[in-house]
Amino acid sequence: MATALSSGKMIELATRASHHRILALVTVLVSLSLSFLGIEVLLRLLSRPPTFPRQHYVRDPYLPYKPKPLGVTSGPPPSGGAPQEYRHNSFGFRDVEHAPEKGEHVFRILGLGDSFTYGSGATFEETYLYRLEAMLNGRRGEHPHVEIIKAGIPRYYPEPERILLENYGWRYSPDLILVGFLPNDVIDTYFGLNAVTLDSEGYLISREAAELGPVAEWLYKKSYVARMALRRYTDYRSAKRYQPHDEDVFRENGFHEKDWRKVESEFAKMAAIAMRLHSRLVLVYIPQQGPWGEEQDYPGRRLSAWASRNGVGAVDVLPGMMRAASATRQPLYYKNDGHCTPAGYAVVAQEIFDYLTTNDLVP
Numbered sequence: 518m519a520t521a522l523s524s525g526k527m528i529e530l531a532t533r534a535s536h537h538r539i540l541a542l543v544t545v546l547v548s549l550s551l552s553f554l555g556i557e558v559l560l561r562l563l564s565r566p567p568t569f570p571r572q573h574y575v576r577d578p579y580l581p582y583k584p585k586p587l588g589v590t591s592g593p594p595p596s597g598g599a600p601q602e603y604r605h606n607s608f609g610f611r612d613v614e615h616a617p618e619k620g621e622h623v624f625r626i627l628g629l630g631d632s633f634t635y636g637s638g639a640t641f642e643e644t645y646l647y648r649l650e651a652m653l654n655g656r657r658g659e660h661p662h663v664e665i666i667k668a669g670i671p672r673y674y675p676e677p678e679r680i681l682l683e684n685y686g687w688r689y690s691p692d693l694i695l696v697g698f699l700p701n702d703v704i705d706t707y708f709g710l711n712a713v714t715l716d717s718e719g720y721l722i723s724r725e726a727a728e729l730g731p732v733a734e735w736l737y738k739k740s741y742v743a744r745m746a747l748r749r750y751t752d753y754r755s756a757k758r759y760q761p762h763d764e765d766v767f768r769e770n771g772f773h774e775k776d777w778r779k780v781e782s783e784f785a786k787m788a789a790i791a792m793r794l795h796s797r798l799v800l801v802y803i804p805q806q807g808p809w810g811e812e813q814d815y816p817g818r819r820l821s822a823w824a825s826r827n828g829v830g831a832v833d834v835l836p837g838m839m840r841a842a843s844a845t846r847q848p849l850y851y852k853n854d855g856h857c858t859p860a861g862y863a864v865v866a867q868e869i870f871d872y873l874t875t876n877d878l879v880p
Contacts, residue, residue: 574719575609579684581677581710583609583670585719601638608685611635611644612667619690624661624880626650627668627686629678630697633803634669636862638851643859644669646695648866653879660880669697672713672721674705675783682790693878694791695869696784697801700816703766706776708759725751725758767812769819781823788829797878799830803857803865804838806850830878837868 573590574582584605591600606614619625628634628646636644646667653663666689668681678696686694705712714727716734726737729747737747765771784800791798802817817833824831841864842849849861857865873879 574715574721576715579680580670581680581713582715582721584611585609601640604641609670610666610668611641615664615666615689617688617690619664620662622661624663624693625689625691626663626665626693626695626879627682627689627691628665628695628697629673629682629686630669630695630801631673631699631702632669632671633699633857633862633865634667634697635671636669637671638854638856639859639862643862645857645862645865645869648863649869652866652870653873656874663879666691672705674702675780675787676706676710679783679786679790682787687790687794691794691796693873694787694796694798695801696787696798697803698780698816698820699803700766700805703773703776703780703816704761704763706779707761707773712759723751723755725754728754767815769815777819784823784829785827788827797830799832799869799873799878800824801832801865801869802834804835806852806855807838807842809835809839830872830876832869832872834865834868837864 573585573588575585577583584603586605586607586609588605588609589602591602603611606612634644634646636646641647644667646665646669650663650665666686668686670677670681673681675696675698682694711724713721713723716722716727717731722734726734726747729751737744762772765773766777784798788798800820802820804813804817807813814833814835817835821831821833823829838849838861841860845860847860848858849864850857
């Protein structure tokens, strides 16, 4: 009888201990949930809600992605202030419509590049390709009408730009092909085409974020706390996968020499396409935000040397930017994101205009 009572007492004690553990677990979960909710509310009160340009990008049979055809997105310019509007034509370029057939007495230029060529942070009329087009058409005397296909796409670099030219750009029968190049194109070449992709709603996301799946995608868009945690986690995973050496972009035979050669290989393919089109290829080196030390001119020198060896034109915008920075108090770049201001884009347009007209590359 005593043994039976002891067994029953043991079962009772075990049951009570189990209830205590469950109660403690529930208490912890409730506390964590309340803490999560409190932090979420606090962040929403103290922070501006993130803006996601809905359906800004779409998939394409050849390109890694492109802006949504006929899409209109808006967002504050890099330094805040009034919203900036970005309108896209039926292909997805930030441009007016262009018929594939070139009209009579028209000299057509195809402008390829990244967000600088796209004109992030500027109105359409302030982009360097729009300004260049107006300047070329504003020349005195007899000359054909100049039409520029403004085909810059954010986060593009030489490989996707070559793919765009190879599959779509040639159809516009360009007489001249301008390719904007920045030092970070070497880093993007290192990351490769699979570094970014589109989520289910057309947002551009990293490969690490895409690998987390649809639940993480939903949490990222709905919760500030989840967004902070997921950003840290994807940054951690990205740091394990990629280890770029930004400073080596400005050095010969550095860590990114292989990526530099890949960039030059893509330019060689573009030059071959241009030759088949009876067109000319001109590379445009746009420096990133200063300060500009001696090493900062390495990309421009390397690009110009390669272009000279391969019968390609090259514009180095760095000297013009340095002169403009000394002559004016107007900022040429936005401090918080590094894109050109309208004043900076004006310098880019002027440098290209001077090069094209001095070298008789535009009739």
